[in-house]
Amino acid sequence: MTFLTTFAARFTTVFVISTALPAQATLPTPDEMSGVVLAQHGGREFQLPLLKSDYKIEIDGDIAHVELTxxxxxxxxxxxxxxxxxxxxxxxxxxxxxxxxxxxTLIARIKEKDKAEAAYEKAKAEGKGAALLTQHRPNMFTQDVANLMPGRPVKITIEYVQNVPKVDGAYELVVPMVVGPRYERPGRTSPAKLVSYTKDGEMESLASGDTSVAEAAPRTDSVSGWSIDKLPAYPPVIGQNAPKTIDPDRVALDLTLNSPIPISHLESDTHAVTVVGDGSQKSVRFTSGREIDNRDFVLRYELNSEKEIASGLTSHFDAERGGYLSLLIEPPKIPPEAMIGKRELVFVLDTSGSMRDQPMNASKAFMTTAIRSLRPDDHFRIISFSSSASHFSNNSTKATDWNKRLAISHVSSLRAGGGTELNHALNAAFDTRQPSNTTRIVVFLTDGYIGDEKNVIQTISDRIGNARIYSFGVGNSVNRFLLDAMAREGRGYARYVPVDGNYREIAADFAAKLKTPLLTDISVDWNGLVVSEPTPAKIPDLFEGGTVRVLARYRQGRKHRIYVNGIVNGHKASLPLDVDLDADESFATARAAQSEKTVPLIWAREQIFDKNRAYTIGGSSNESLKRQITQLGLTYSLQSRFTSFVAVSEKTVNNVPASAQSRSVPLPQASGVPKSAYPSLNLSGSSAPEPEGMFGLMLVVLALAARFRRSIAKALGRPLSTLKRSHRRSMTAGSTRTDTALPRSVRRDGWWLET
Known part of the structure; x- marks a missing residue:
C-alpha cells in the first residue's frame, strides 16, 4: 500500500465501449458531459463520476424560485x-x-433522516437506482446516487424557494457553488482517518488498513454527552496536480428577473454575464455559456428608488392550514452620521493558511482603510489568529494618528499560516475591559473554513452582551452559514469580499462604511391581531440600506393596523401599518399567486432555522426541538437536519450490486484558496486541515515579535472613564394604542420619531 496518494486529473473525450452497454442506452455527447476525470493510484488510472449542474432561477421582486438540475x-x-x-x-x-x-421519473419523498437512509441503502443493496439528499450543515449537502450504471446519465432536480435579502441598498441573490475546505481542531472529534483509493478505486484507510468505505464511518461524534454531526469526507480536488482549467463548463445559468417596479440596475461582480430584457424583466446567462463551479455566483439588482418595495405585508390563507403573513420592515431614512456614537472596534483577523495570497491582501486592504477611518473618539484593538491568537496591544487603544500609524504597520507585517482556531480568537475579543461610554463592535475577517461552527455560535450567544458582531467573509466560496450565523447572533451584519479583480477597492469601501444600526430593539405590536409562531424569534437590528422580514401565522383575515416599534439613536420610533389580510397584497405579476404560496414554505424554513439554532447551542429540550424540526420538515415537505429526500426506482438496474464501487464526484479548487489549504491526503469524517508543519518556525518568530510589540503597546492610550454614559430608554408596547401615544414626535418617511 502506498502511503501518499496523488490525485491527477485530465480531459479526454467521453467514450464508453458500446458492447458494455444495454442496447437501449443512449450515450451522452461531449457537449452534454465534457471530459473524463481520471485519478491515479499506484500507477493505475480509474475514472471518477462526472457532473453537470444547471440552474434555472425565476425571481419575482424579492422571492427566488430555483430549480437545480x-x-x-x-x-x-x-x-x-x-x-x-x-x-x-x-x-x-x-x-x-x-x-x-x-x-x-421518480418523485422523491421526504422522510425522517434515518428512514430515508435505510430506504436508500436497501435499494442500493438490491441493485436499484436511488438518490438520497442529506443535509450536513444548513449550507452543506451530499447527493448520493446508487448504482450509477456505465454510460447512463441520471438527472436529479432539486427545487427550492428563498427570499432575496436587501443588502446595502440592493437586492442580493447568492448561489453557492463549491464547498471550500474546513478546518477541524485536533482532538475535538475522534481521530480522523487518512483515506486513499485502492487499485480498484475503492476508498481505504491508510492509517489503519481498514478497507471499508467512508460511508460506513459513524456520522456523529460524542463530545461531553453531545451528539454532534460530523462533516462529510472531503472529495478529491481537481486542479491540485493539474491546471485549474480542468472541466471549465460544469455549470449553466438561466435566470429571469420579473418586477412590476422598473429595474434600475443589475450586475454580477463574480461572473461575466449577458443581460437582455426591458425595464420590468431581465434574462441573465453566463457570457461563456457554462462556467466552472469554483466560486459563488452573486447577482445584485436595484429597483426604482422612488417606487421601491416599502415596508408592508404579504399574506396567504388556505382552508387547510390557515393564514401566513410576511412583514417587510425598512428603517427610517436618517443620515447615518447622526446615529454614530463613541465606539470600541475590535478587529479580529484570520491569518490561517487558507487566507494566504489574495484573501490576506484583501484583509489588509480592509484593515488599512478601517484604521484610517477611525474617529478621534474611537478606541480599537487588533487580534490576529491562526493556530493561536496574538494582539497588537493588551488593552484597547485610543485612535490617535500615531497609534493608527503603528497599527497599520502591524497589519502590514502579518503573514498567513497555521490552523483556524476561530473560537479562541472570539473569546479573546471579549476578554478585555470595554472603554466606558462606548459601543463595542467586533469585526471579523475570515473565510470561515472551519467545521467547529457549534462552539463558535455558542460562544457568541454566551458572551455577546450589548456588543455587535460584523463578519466579513473574504473569498469566493466563503462559509456563509457560519458568518451569517455569527452576525445574526451578534445583532450585526455580514458582508463578503471577493478576491478577484477589484477586491482591494471593495474591501476598502466596506471598511470605510462600518455602520452603526439605524433601528434597534425592534418589536411588532400586533394591536389585537391574533398571531402565533412569529419568526425570527429575536428581530435583528436594522442597518442603512437593509430590510428585515418577520413571518407569522394568523387565524382570520381582516383589515387591521399594526405598529413596528424600535429605538433610533436612543429615541422611541414607531411605524403604523394598515394591512388587509383579505386582500392580495403581493406583487402584481403573472406569478403573484405562486409567489404568495411560497409564504408558508418560507415561514416553515425560518422556523426550522430558528429551532436549529436553539438545538445547536444547547438547552434542556433538545429532543423536543428535534421532534419539532422533524415535524416541520415532514408537514411542509422540507429538507432539514432531521429529514431527507429519497427516491427509489422499482427497476433493478444492477444485477450484481456488490460490483458497484463507491466514488466521490471531484470538486474544483475553490477560487482564491491556495493549494496549501488543501491536504495532500483527504480526511474522513472531517475536512481539510490548514497547513501547519513548516510554518511552525514562522509562528514562533511572529510570536516573539508580537511580544516585543506588546511591551511597547502597554503605554498606548487609556480607556475613557470620565465620559457620562448616555441613557437609553426602552419602550414597552401595549396591546392597543393610537398614534398619539408618542408625544413630542415628528413624522419622517412614515415613522413617528420621538423628539
Missing amino acids: QTFLNSSSHPVNATYLFPMNQKAAIHAMRVDLDGE
Whole structure:
C-alpha cells in the first residue's frame, strides 16, 4: 500500500465501449458531459463520476424560485455508487426533488433522516437506482446516487424557494457553488482517518488498513454527552496536480428577473454575464455559456428608488392550514452620521493558511482603510489568529494618528499560516475591559473554513452582551452559514469580499462604511391581531440600506393596523401599518399567486432555522426541538437536519450490486484558496486541515515579535472613564394604542420619531 496518494486529473473525450452497454442506452455527447476525470493510484488510472449542474432561477421582486438540475454520468466500465458534496443557500426552502433515469421519473419523498437512509441503502443493496439528499450543515449537502450504471446519465432536480435579502441598498441573490475546505481542531472529534483509493478505486484507510468505505464511518461524534454531526469526507480536488482549467463548463445559468417596479440596475461582480430584457424583466446567462463551479455566483439588482418595495405585508390563507403573513420592515431614512456614537472596534483577523495570497491582501486592504477611518473618539484593538491568537496591544487603544500609524504597520507585517482556531480568537475579543461610554463592535475577517461552527455560535450567544458582531467573509466560496450565523447572533451584519479583480477597492469601501444600526430593539405590536409562531424569534437590528422580514401565522383575515416599534439613536420610533389580510397584497405579476404560496414554505424554513439554532447551542429540550424540526420538515415537505429526500426506482438496474464501487464526484479548487489549504491526503469524517508543519518556525518568530510589540503597546492610550454614559430608554408596547401615544414626535418617511 502506498502511503501518499496523488490525485491527477485530465480531459479526454467521453467514450464508453458500446458492447458494455444495454442496447437501449443512449450515450451522452461531449457537449452534454465534457471530459473524463481520471485519478491515479499506484500507477493505475480509474475514472471518477462526472457532473453537470444547471440552474434555472425565476425571481419575482424579492422571492427566488430555483430549480437545480444535477446530471451524473459514470464513464467507467463498471457500476458506481457516487457521492457529491455541494453547497446551497442556508435559507433555501428545499421542497421537492425528482430523479430521471432510463426514461423513468421518480418523485422523491421526504422522510425522517434515518428512514430515508435505510430506504436508500436497501435499494442500493438490491441493485436499484436511488438518490438520497442529506443535509450536513444548513449550507452543506451530499447527493448520493446508487448504482450509477456505465454510460447512463441520471438527472436529479432539486427545487427550492428563498427570499432575496436587501443588502446595502440592493437586492442580493447568492448561489453557492463549491464547498471550500474546513478546518477541524485536533482532538475535538475522534481521530480522523487518512483515506486513499485502492487499485480498484475503492476508498481505504491508510492509517489503519481498514478497507471499508467512508460511508460506513459513524456520522456523529460524542463530545461531553453531545451528539454532534460530523462533516462529510472531503472529495478529491481537481486542479491540485493539474491546471485549474480542468472541466471549465460544469455549470449553466438561466435566470429571469420579473418586477412590476422598473429595474434600475443589475450586475454580477463574480461572473461575466449577458443581460437582455426591458425595464420590468431581465434574462441573465453566463457570457461563456457554462462556467466552472469554483466560486459563488452573486447577482445584485436595484429597483426604482422612488417606487421601491416599502415596508408592508404579504399574506396567504388556505382552508387547510390557515393564514401566513410576511412583514417587510425598512428603517427610517436618517443620515447615518447622526446615529454614530463613541465606539470600541475590535478587529479580529484570520491569518490561517487558507487566507494566504489574495484573501490576506484583501484583509489588509480592509484593515488599512478601517484604521484610517477611525474617529478621534474611537478606541480599537487588533487580534490576529491562526493556530493561536496574538494582539497588537493588551488593552484597547485610543485612535490617535500615531497609534493608527503603528497599527497599520502591524497589519502590514502579518503573514498567513497555521490552523483556524476561530473560537479562541472570539473569546479573546471579549476578554478585555470595554472603554466606558462606548459601543463595542467586533469585526471579523475570515473565510470561515472551519467545521467547529457549534462552539463558535455558542460562544457568541454566551458572551455577546450589548456588543455587535460584523463578519466579513473574504473569498469566493466563503462559509456563509457560519458568518451569517455569527452576525445574526451578534445583532450585526455580514458582508463578503471577493478576491478577484477589484477586491482591494471593495474591501476598502466596506471598511470605510462600518455602520452603526439605524433601528434597534425592534418589536411588532400586533394591536389585537391574533398571531402565533412569529419568526425570527429575536428581530435583528436594522442597518442603512437593509430590510428585515418577520413571518407569522394568523387565524382570520381582516383589515387591521399594526405598529413596528424600535429605538433610533436612543429615541422611541414607531411605524403604523394598515394591512388587509383579505386582500392580495403581493406583487402584481403573472406569478403573484405562486409567489404568495411560497409564504408558508418560507415561514416553515425560518422556523426550522430558528429551532436549529436553539438545538445547536444547547438547552434542556433538545429532543423536543428535534421532534419539532422533524415535524416541520415532514408537514411542509422540507429538507432539514432531521429529514431527507429519497427516491427509489422499482427497476433493478444492477444485477450484481456488490460490483458497484463507491466514488466521490471531484470538486474544483475553490477560487482564491491556495493549494496549501488543501491536504495532500483527504480526511474522513472531517475536512481539510490548514497547513501547519513548516510554518511552525514562522509562528514562533511572529510570536516573539508580537511580544516585543506588546511591551511597547502597554503605554498606548487609556480607556475613557470620565465620559457620562448616555441613557437609553426602552419602550414597552401595549396591546392597543393610537398614534398619539408618542408625544413630542415628528413624522419622517412614515415613522413617528420621538423628539
